[in-house]
Amino acid sequence: MEINAQSEAPQKLTRRGRSTRTRILRHAADLIYTEGVHATNNKLLRSAAGVSGSQLTHYFPNKESLVLGVVEWQASSILEFHRSERFAGFDTIDAFQDWADFYILSGRPFKDGCSLGALASEIVKTDLDVRDELSQVFKEWADIFREGLERMRCLGRIDASADPARLAHMLMAAYQGGSLLAQIEDDITPLRDSLYAAVDHLRSLTTRRDDTN
Amino acid sequence: MEINAQSEAPQKLTRRGRSTRTRILRHAADLIYTEGVHATNNKLLRSAAGVSGSQLTHYFPNKESLVLGVVEWQASSILEFHRSERFAGFDTIDAFQDWADFYILSGRPFKDGCSLGALASEIVKTDLDVRDELSQVFKEWADIFREGLERMRCLGRIDASADPARLAHMLMAAYQGGSLLAQIEDDITPLRDSLYAAVDHLRSLTTRRDDTN
DNA sequence: CCGAATATGGACGATTTCGTCCATAACGGA
DNA sequence: TCCGTTATGGACGAAATCGTCCATATTCGG
Structure with a gap:
């Protein structure tokens, strides 16, 4: 496990x-x-x-089994990270802000992109049969965000009209797309902008009573 | 040209x-x-x-020159599309909504991802010397969004506190990341969600007097 | 119309990469 | 301790891919 x-x-x-x-x-x-x-x-x-x-x-x-092994390796690492106590199930804006800050402020290298996304984009068009595994992992990843957002909605922390599944995809895409752009331009700015804009969007959905600033 | x-x-x-x-x-x-x-x-x-x-x-x-040729080919196609009259320089919310709808509603195939982004992610780690070209193209692409958003801000259509450069990166990342996720999951939903969420975020920045709905 | 430049065809070689084979060394259970 | 199983090492072969070479055909400019 x-x-x-x-x-x-x-x-x-x-x-x-x-x-x-x-x-x-x-x-x-x-x-x-x-x-x-x-x-x-x-x-x-x-x-x-x-x-x-x-x-x-x-x-x-064969190489396919090696790549599959690496996919599982990276996947468990990522899922474990997102499930760590640090983010407390992503049921506060601060948790998402902390998550974004991790990639931007921690000095974490960004030049090689997301450890799983970069790998996925490289092999998604090949005949390597790891699509199902990848699909499953990204679903689980998004579910972590989605479940946190659902709790936030139930608790009234974000607007009832907010769509947790859509917002989870937005966060995933912001990270994946931002990482790709940062790789290409060799500059972390696109990643920072997309992550912070995504969190800003979440913040814009917070209900007024929680809006302390 | x-x-x-x-x-x-x-x-x-x-x-x-x-x-x-x-x-x-x-x-x-x-x-x-x-x-x-x-x-x-x-x-x-x-x-x-x-x-x-x-x-x-x-x-x-050599293959590098071939790939470079394809990069230029796809780049000019994409830039031409985004500069077409259809989007009128991206200075209205409707233009961005129309842009998002193009990828979602037009029945355009999504299974191969972005014609330039998928190519970029595949070669960004290789020794093929096309990074500078790619970087330039993505900059120009983002500039199209950024300039439109700057006009919107000048015209008072979006809030003065909005950051056009950041929002441009958000839109780019939403498309690139959404396309990658859609490829992996063989389902357009992540792309639709991320694009619409990005446009939603723009809409949340519209100034009240333009908020007709 | 004619010579020079360009375009085309197919074979060939050099290199890389994946995966196999077989012999030897280390290990584990009875 | 002993024998079968597992681990390791290095050489080898098959296949794919990139790029070259040279001969022939076509086209362009004067």
Whole structure:
């Protein structure tokens, strides 16, 4: 549950086997994030993870299974982050503001885009069969936002006319689109603008009694 | 100016040469849009455009130049569309609503994403040297929105506190991010939600005297 | 009409990448 | 301790892709 990407492995792995598999996955995720799926080939991954060619085949029979492993790895990381206590289920404006600030103010690198979105856009047109997995993860991600917004609406923190599902998609798109633009322009401004505008929009839907400023 | 992608070619092309080059570019743009950059190889492009291998090399000495040609092709198409009279310089809410509706209501295919954004995200991490070109195009694209919003602000149609540059980035990100999510989920809903939410946010900034509904 | 420049066709080679194969080393349960 | 299972190493092969080369056909300008 907490280490979803590992639990996918067959049970016949020894401790050393699991360690090697995890090491491969870790370096593959890193390489794919910084260099892209296409540039992450056997040679690069072998030298990065310090394994031989046959080990890659042993743990990941083909590239598709490797990419799928990385997708699961990144997905569990992202979902865990969004479900952390830090954001308290996203049922306040402050939580969403904090979420946006995390990407903008924490000095987090932005030049490689979203660890899952950039990967997704690179493979969504290929024959790699990970669409279902990706679709599921993005749905769960959006649901975290949506459920928080629904609570906010029930609690009267945002207007009753607000549509939580629509707003969740808006937040997701603001982050994904902003990340892409920031990558392309090598400038965090588009990401900052789109995230803050999205949170501004949420704020514009707050009911008056909560409008303290 | 109107056919930017062609004007990049050296002048020593005959009529037949220009025709062949354009045909290659047209099919390359189509293939890259539907199949992706990586899958668009010489073999596919040869049979699609009906040319021989040496012709590709003749008009595009390497793949980078081909991709650059396609980027320019798509860029001029997009910029021309956004500068068309239809949107009247984007200085009304209705123009932005019409813009959003174009992607949602016109039955336009969405499964391949934005013709430029999907291409950009696929190559932004590669060694293909088209980052500067892409960056420039996205800047110009955002400027179209920004200038319209600035006029709206000057005319008092939106609040004086509105930030045109930020809102322009919000609109761009809503489209790019929404397109990516729609691709992944094979469902137009995320794109519709993010675009309409973005336009809703603009609408929330309209000054009262223009608020007719 | 003619020579030079351009366009086209198809084969070829160099390189890269994925995945296999087989031998050896380490490990785990009885 | 011992034997079967798992892990590791490096070489190898098959396939794909990019780009070159050279011969031939077509077109352009004078």
